[in-house]
Amino acid sequence: MNSVLQAFREQILQANKESSPLRIQGSGSKQWYGKPVYGEVLDTRLYSGVIAYEPTELYITVRAGTPLIEVEKVLQERGQMLAFEPPHFGENATVGGMLAAGFSGPRRAYGGAVRDFVLGITMMNAQGECLKFGGQVMKNVAGFDVSRLLVGSLGVLGLILDITLKVMPRPQRETSLVFAMSEPDALRQLNRWAAQALPITGSVFHAGRLVLRLSGSESALRYARHRLGGIEFDLADAFWLQIREQQHHFFMAEEGLALLRLSMPSTAPSIPTRAKTLIEWGGAQRWVWTHESIDTIRERVKNVGGHVTQFRYANHQQPVFEPMETALQKVHLRIKHAFDPNGIFNRGQLFSDC
Incomplete structure (x- = not known):
């Protein structure tokens, strides 16, 4: 065990002995997400660097404190990328924070989510034990996939150390098309196009x-442009970056409001509410600013099979995340207790009592 890991272990064991909370944090680029977390900071940036990269095998293994921008640069030099297009939300965002938050960008609905590309993880639990799950290749195995369970866990289960990710080749070409239409028409078209063999990799x-963003070979893009119509978008690269990083003018803070993220079936109709909206992922992710109560929005979204998260500028008098059914919450608490019985990691991030 190297000196950084030993220092982590000592800090964790001391906190566990005293039942005092630890706040796992990289650059802090996503610390606004979820409920406020307090405690002594455990800085993951001390543990940084690429451990292994095999372009021909399509995987990379990195330490959790590695800046995400460094990983993307390494991959770009070999014509590869992270296919889930993770948002950074800060120039110093780390790979560990990317994994713990579980955010995916505009390609999510077309290329897969973060958890779909996680091959293996090494973590440290509250007893200071290093636990390894998964490996370097995708396998179909029986049992509980802990490596993917950690994706989106917001650090409540333990300290993520090493991460192995599947990588993908970058597209040969990309272009974007613009269409003028109403929201109901856009939802109908997106669902109709989803059933066709079209190289769509982004929609807003x-x-x-x-x-729409199209990615692939020149012949594939030419065929898609002919089928779809629309007008080519000259400033597409800047636009998709703004959407990924929520720098588009739609995401500018609305005084006194929370930015709501509605996750719902892409086939669901527009939610009847007076709101400003932006729709991604072929209709499956919908962003909303509204003066209507969060409870009202949650009930309407639940009725069509979805759920609501207070993504930014949360009103902490209301649940940030969709309240869980009692049985499901019991499962979550049992998993939490198995890794962190004294509740020292990011205490209160998901549940008030741990």
Whole structure:
């Protein structure tokens, strides 16, 4: 065990002995997400670097404190990428924070989510034990996939140390098309196109305008442009970066409001509410600013098979995440107790009592 890991272990064991909380944090680029977390900071940036990269085998293993931008640069040099297009939300975002938050970008609905590309993880639990799950290749195995369970866990289960990710080749070409249409028409078209063999890798609808991104070979893009129509978008690269990083003007803070993230079936109709909306992922992810109560929005979204998260600027008098059914919460608490019985990691992030 190297000196950094030994220091982590000593800090964790001391906190566990005293039942005092630890706040696992990299650059802090996503610390606004979820409920406020208090405690002594455990800084993951002390543990950084690429451990292994095999371009021909399509995997990379990195330490959790490694800046995400460094990993993307290494992959870009070999014509590869992280296919889930993770948001950074800060120039110093780390790979561990990316995994713990579980965020995916515009390619999510077309290329897969973060958890779909996690091959293996090494973590440290509250007893200071290093636990390894998974490996370097995708396998179908029986049992509980702990490596993927850690994706989106917000650090409540333990300290993520090493991460092995599946990587993908970058597209040969990309282009974007713009269409003018209403929200109901955009949802119908997106679902119709989803059933066709079209190289769509991003979709955004806002204020009467639908933007599609196409990725692939020149012949595939030529065929898609002919089928779809629309107008080519000259400033597409900057636009998709703004959407990924929530720097588009839609995401500017609305005074006194929380930015709500509605996760719902792509086939669900528009939610009847007076709100500003932006729709991604072929209709499966919908962003909302509204003065209507969160409880009202949650009930409407639940009725169509979805759930609501207070993504940014949360009102902490209301649940940030969709309240769990009692049985499911019991399962979560049992898993939490198995890894962190004294509740020292990111205490209160998901549940008030641990």
